[in-house]
Amino acid sequence: MTTDPKKHQPNPDAAAPHAGGAAPQQAAGQAAAQPGDGTARAGEGTATENHKATGTSQGKAKEKKTYPWWVEMPIILVATMLILGMFNIFVGRLYLIPSESMEPTLHGCEGCTNDRIFVNKLAYLGGKEPKPGDVVVFVGEDSWNTTYVSQRSDNGLIRGLQNAGSMIGIIAPDENALVKRVIATGGQTVQCRPGDPGVMVDGKKVDDSYTMSPLVNPVDPTTGSDACQGEYFGPITVPDDHLWLMGDNRTNSLDSRGHVGDEHQGTIPVENVVGKVSARVLPIDRIGGVAHLDIQQ
Structure with a gap:
């Protein structure tokens, strides 16, 4: 018996068989005759899925936990302290100018409104x-450091709080931090001898236009001169990776000149440098940059 293959080819428009026993032809006829119903059902299915998705999102939003303020505040405070600590350690921090040794560039004295400076630790x-x-x-x-006295408490708890305050920049670090101007670097020879017109580096007078004038304290002519702005010294060859440093208020500054008898002849290792003074940040009427001059031009 020959079978007509066309009768067994699937009808692409036919719907899947239903469990209710409806004839395939009838289902196919309904699908073909009522395309609008099919579209509506598809649309309804999409709407249902969207509704479910929206419901799920709302459910997730409702599930988001909130914490009382007494839990959130300590977290915020700790995070803020960590950020400030990292900034002070790696980027820069504020320092208070305690003395007059850098006048007129930086202002400081007992009982006055001292300058506060920002020191950039990334400069070098x-x-x-x-x-x-x-x-x-x-x-x-x-x-x-012979005259330096630590300001830390003998009480362990208070000392810990002081160290924490230092880390975030509200208390000074427990170290003899000093501020001066670089006059000579490794390999250079610095001096100020009788007859010299001023401080000399490698035989040339350095610019001293930024220094305190007139001199605050008189100079003994038997041991120094006004041109040297203090006592004679040198010649001293600065060791490699060291610096010769002096205050701008030359007759009122204990700097490299006052330590020529130590192991480094008054010079300071470069590794001891904390950073470069970038600006005065307080008081408000003195806010501004700090001049870094080419004094050996």
Whole structure:
């Protein structure tokens, strides 16, 4: 018996068989005759899915946890302290000018409104080193620390709080941090001898237009001169990776000149430099940048 293959080919328009036993032809006829119903059902299915998705999103939103303020506030405070601590350690921090040794560039004295400066700790990254004329904050060597007295408490708890305050920049670090201007660097010879017109580096007078004038304290002509703005010294060849530093208020500054008898002849290792003084940030009437001059031009 020959079977007609056309009778067994599936009808592309036919719907899938239903469990209710409806004839395939009838289902196909309904699908063909009522395309609108099919479209509506498809649309209804999409709407239902969207409704379910919206419901799920709303459910997730409702599931989001909130915390009372007494839980959130400590978290915010700790995060803020960590950020400030990282900034102070790696980027820069504020320092208070305690004395008159850097007048008129930086103002400081007992009982007055002292300058507060921002020190940039990133200035000498990547192999860069301080240059003559830079104003820097550095940690003094042992011979510079004979008069330094720690401000930390003997009480362990209070000392811990002080150290935490130092980390975030509200309390000064427990170190003999000093601020001076770089006069000479490694390999250069610095001096001021009788007959010299001023401080000399490698036989040339350095610019001193930024220094305090007139001199605050008189100079003994038997041991120094007004041109030297203090006592005679040198010649001293600065060791490699060291700096010769002086205050701008030359007759009222205990700087490299006062430590020529120590192991480094008054010079400071470059590694002791904390950073470069970028600006005065307080008081308001003295806000501004700090000049870093090319004093050896």
